[in-house]
Amino acid sequence: MRSESEVPIPDNPYSIPVADRLKRLPPYLFGKINKVKYEKRVAGIDVIDLGMGNPTDPPDPLIQEKMTQALQDPKNHRYSVSNGIGNLRAEVSKRYWKRYGVRLNPDDEIIACIGSKEGYSHMCLGLMGPGDTAIVPSPTFPIHMYSVMLAAGNVIALDVREPEKFLQNVAYTCDHLYPKPKVVVVNFPHNPSSTVIEADFYVELVKLAKKYNFMVISDFAYADICFDGYVAPSFLATPGAIDVGVELTSMSKSYSMAGWRIGFCAGNKEMVRALSTIKGYYDYGIFQAIQIAAIVAMRHCDASIETLAQKYQNRRDALCDGLERLGWEIERPKAGMFVWAKIPDQYASMGSIDFSMKLLEEGGVAVSPGRGFGEDGEGYLRLAIVENTQRLRQAVREIGKCAPVATAEASP
Numbered sequence: 001m002r003s004e005s006e007v008p009i010p011d012n013p014y015s016i017p018v019a020d021r022l023k024r025l026p027p028y029l030f031g032k033i034n035k036v037k038y039e040k041r042v043a044g045i046d047v048i049d050l051g052m053g054n055p056t057d058p059p060d061p062l063i064q065e066k067m068t069q070a071l072q073d074p075k076n077h078r079y080s081v082s083n084g085i086g087n088l089r090a091e092v093s094k095r096y097w098k099r100y101g102v103r104l105n106p107d108d109e110i111i112a113c114i115g116s117k118e119g120y121s122h123m124c125l126g127l128m129g130p131g132d133t134a135i136v137p138s139p140t141f142p143i144h145m146y147s148v149m150l151a152a153g154n155v156i157a158l159d160v161r162e163p164e165k166f167l168q169n170v171a172y173t174c175d176h177l178y179p180k181p182k183v184v185v186v187n188f189p190h191n192p193s194s195t196v197i198e199a200d201f202y203v204e205l206v207k208l209a210k211k212y213n214f215m216v217i218s219d220f221a222y223a224d225i226c227f228d229g230y231v232a233p234s235f236l237a238t239p240g241a242i243d244v245g246v247e248l249t250s251m252s253k254s255y256s257m258a259g260w261r262i263g264f265c266a267g268n269k270e271m272v273r274a275l276s277t278i279k280g281y282y283d284y285g286i287f288q289a290i291q292i293a294a295i296v297a298m299r300h301c302d303a304s305i306e307t308l309a310q311k312y313q314n315r316r317d318a319l320c321d322g323l324e325r326l327g328w329e330i331e332r333p334k335a336g337m338f339v340w341a342k343i344p345d346q347y348a349s350m351g352s353i354d355f356s357m358k359l360l361e362e363g364g365v366a367v368s369p370g371r372g373f374g375e376d377g378e379g380y381l382r383l384a385i386v387e388n389t390q391r392l393r394q395a396v397r398e399i400g401k402c403a404p405v406a407t408a409e410a411s412p
Contacts, residue, residue: 025150029353029372030051030368030372033051033353033357033360046364048387048395049384049386050383050392050395052368052386054384054386055252055253055337055386057256057311058256059260059301059304060255060297062301063255063257063293063296063301067289067292076288079285080286080288082279082280082284082285084112084264087295088112089110089112092264095298096234100236101237102237104242108269109242110265110266111265111276112262113262113264113265113275114286115263116263118263119248119265119275121150122275122282123246123265123274123275124147124153124183125147126271126274126277126278127183128148128153128182130152132152132183134183135183135184136155136185137157137160137185137186138158139193139376139377139380140376141192141219141373156177157374157376158170160186161190163188163195163197163201164201171208174211174212180212180213180214181214183214183216183217184209185216185217186216186217189225191221191336192338192368192382196232196333196334199238202238205235205238206240209245210240215245216235218235218236218245220234220247220248221249221250221263222336223249223254224254224305225253225312225335226309227309227335228334230335234247242267246265246271248265250262250264255301255305260294262286262294312385314389315385315389316332316385319392319395322393322397323339323399326400328405338385340370340380340381341381343355343370343380347403351369351371352370353372358402359398359403362401363398365395365399368382370382
């Protein structure tokens with residue numbers, strides 16, 4: 001009889017059978033860029049990071065002071081309710097009325113989220129399942145697509161850069177698909193392409209939603225970062241919108257509170273209830289001190305929003321002016337935190353991923369390749385305007401050195 005030590009051990013004694021939902025996710029296209037960026041920084045090499053919409057500006061001092069005060073109250077360190085404290089939801093209701101003329105019941109038409117991304121992902125779990133289909137905008141911010149997939153739903157991505165054509169394609173899809181789409185996702189100002197719309201777009205979208213019986217999720221994360229007098233319309237300000245959908249907003253961009261992770265879902269109470277049910281099982285709510293600071297932000301810090309939007313506009317101009325002098329074709333965004341830049345023709349054959357790697361490896365400038373946002377993003381780069389104007393001008397100089405354009409004038 002053999003002892004245990006003599007029993008042969010197979011080369012692969014045990015495998016980890018991950019869930020099928022993970023197998024539906026494609027390889028992470030930004031992984032290679034992030035790896036090189038990390039290696040450069042570890043080696044002490046300066047990298048100008050325009051790859052992620054990660055605000056570099058701190059919140060208003062008043063918000064920070066309130067957070068400091070709230071930290072001293074022992075009650076704020078306990079579990080918080082998952083839908084957000086009552087005063088916070090009431091403040092969101094007041095803000096919608098003040099800014100958009102929309103009346104919302106804070107008890108059942110508003111819920112606090114751990115950032116709008118969490119709210120969207122869990123909303124997909126609350127609304128969708130096997131056999132359900134969602135229409136999402138293309139080029140596609142990854143979470144818009146992958147949250148549907150993780151909820152076992154199907155995705156149809158429609159190009160959103162011509163909004164009127166997008167609406168026509170939504171109607172065509174609903175006419176020719178069975179079962180009809182259950183959810184339509186919109187995101188204006190759009191990430192990554194910075195496409196914007198006027199209020200009449202939502203009027204037509206609500207009509208389509210009622211005709212074809214689909215729900216609408218509006219991702220309104222960049223609501224307040226607008227330029228040149230443009231004002232982004234709220235989906236919920238549209239007559240009948242609350243009958244068919246919800247809107248997700250965030251403190252991340254408007255108040256530079258990205259790391260605080262606080263946002264909101266507002267609108268149709270049955271959809272809000274679905275999200276509340278999911279969240280009730282998944283989390284205990286946002287740290288209460290953050291919620292209290294968020295109340296102060298909405299009550300007293302609107303002036304800082306205007307200041308911040310002007311700062312982003314100055315950054316947009318610095319980046320676009322520089323790239324235009326290099327010979328790039330640039331369409332200046334009216335809103336958002338990104339410039340969606342067409343790759344110069346002489347480098348187009350490289351593809352957006354390889355061209356992004358070239359800028360990073362040779363110029364020390366990290367950007368997001370358009371291909372990372374789906375096939376409709378190929379040929380473009382997304383450049384975040386999160387660095388100060390001096391750093392952005394430095395980025396332009398480095399881009400000009402490692403990727404000169406044949407027709408370009410002298411670099412700045």
